[in-house]
Amino acid sequence: MIAAPKNERVLLVLGDLLIFLLALWITLAIRHFSIPDFDRLLDHLIPFSYLFVVWGVIFFIAGLYDQHTIFFKRRLPGLIVRTQLVNVLIAALFFFSIPYFGITPKTTLLIYLVVSSLGILLRRLVLVRYVQLRAPRNALLIGSGEEMQELITEVNANTRYDLYFSHHIQPRDIEQTDALRMQIRTFIEQEHIEVIVVDTRDEQLQEFLPLIYELVLQKKTFSVVDSARMYESIFNRIPLSMLNHRWFLEHVQTERRFVYDGMHRVIDIVLAIILGIPTLGIFPFVALAIKLEDGGPLFSFQTRVGRYAQPLRLVKFRTMTVADDGGKWGSVENKVTRVGAWLRRTRLDELPQVWNVLRGGYSLIGPRPEFPDAVDAYAREIPYYHARHLITPGLSGWAQIYHEEHPHHGVDIAETRNKLSYDLYYVKNRSVVLDITIALKTIRTLISRTGS
Secondary structure (H helix, E strand, O other), rough: OOOOOHHHHHHHHHHHHHHHHHHHHHHHHHHHHOOOHHHHHHHHHHHHHHHHHHHHHHHHOOOOOOOHHHHHHHHHHHHHHHHHHHHHHHHHHHHOOOOHHHHOOOOHHHHHHHHHHHHHHHHHHHHHHHOOOOOOOOEEEEOOOHHHHHHHHHHHHOOOOOOEEEEEEEEHHHOHHHHHHHHHHHHHHHHOOOEEEOOOOHHHHHOHHHHHHHHHHHHOOOOEEEEHHHHHHOOOOOHHOOOHOOOOOOOOOOOOHHHHHHHHHHHHHHHHHHHHHOOOOOOOHHHHHHHHHHOOOEEEEEEEOOOOOEEEEEEEEEEEEOOOOOOOOOOOOOOOOOHHHHHHHOOHHHHOOHHHHHHOOOEOOOOOOOOOOOOOHHHHHOOOOHHHHOOEEEEOHHHHOOOOOOOOOOOOOOHHHHHHHHHHHHHHHHHHEEEEEEEEHHHHHHHOOOOO
């Protein structure tokens, strides 16, 4: 993407590996009050090299290699500390359960936790500001709406981008006159504008696009970027205000992709069997807890909206006093039980859904299916809402790992619009790699109990 380094994630990984190595050397120096010699460093480096790989995976799951947006940076210190605590715990289990390496570095691990955490924080929050390979290029944004303001705020306040929006032109301010054309051309030259970001789908700008075309022809170093593509690249979601029928025809594939669909289904079956086995072991204990509390049914059978807006029947462990209320939450008669609250917090209520995956029509990865009444309300208020039904729904999806304010009870138009922007990103970009990414990041969601 033109606004951020294409190899940013690779640089982050390599930088973290360097910090891991440097932190180990500093830790040994502090621990033994001397410069570590080669043999001592090698004795620790061999076992720690295995941990470096594991720690990199944990960093990925935790989201430390996600887009470093402004919102992300606000949470970065706490995220690094929590992730490092997990990494040190893994290291402790590694050394104490595999004594092959002959070291049990209790004090070393404690020192390493502090040193490596400080190193990663220093690199990501401080040093990155002074390691910009080139000065930001002046950019002009032509477009309107809330999402355009998000772009300006994000790009101008974040040093990871090589752009700076020095000016913003609203479509309503543009009239096609020769004087304006000359004024804009002169303005771009005088202000040294190197990039124009334009909303090509805005109908008010259609007559203005030929001028952009002329400018591109006259200045070879001049770049034009579609605002929707930039927004998607930065925020990992689709800007809903820029959607139209042409977008779906260009970007959403409705025909079956046999290789991807086949691999997706095979992975679903294999993982559903693996995940389904613990369900059999947990079932007697969950069943006993549910029966002892109120003697009601064990399962809740719910009708949701599946692929192509067809009814989808799901089964979960019952967590409310009424087994299936059809999505009509908030009634006095239907409340979450004490056992149900615990099942929701631990996500154990979801385990029976792996058998839905085996039956078909449901997947481990895909947009979460909604109740029919909620879908009807959303489809009336949110344009293109049914586009999320072009693919098989699933237990976890792109929206579940990135959109934190899930409308869990009742109908919430505003939050569902945001959620749809992530669902459409997955519909457009779905692949085996993206599925694996979602699966790994779902581990973080389960551990943090987000959305429960």
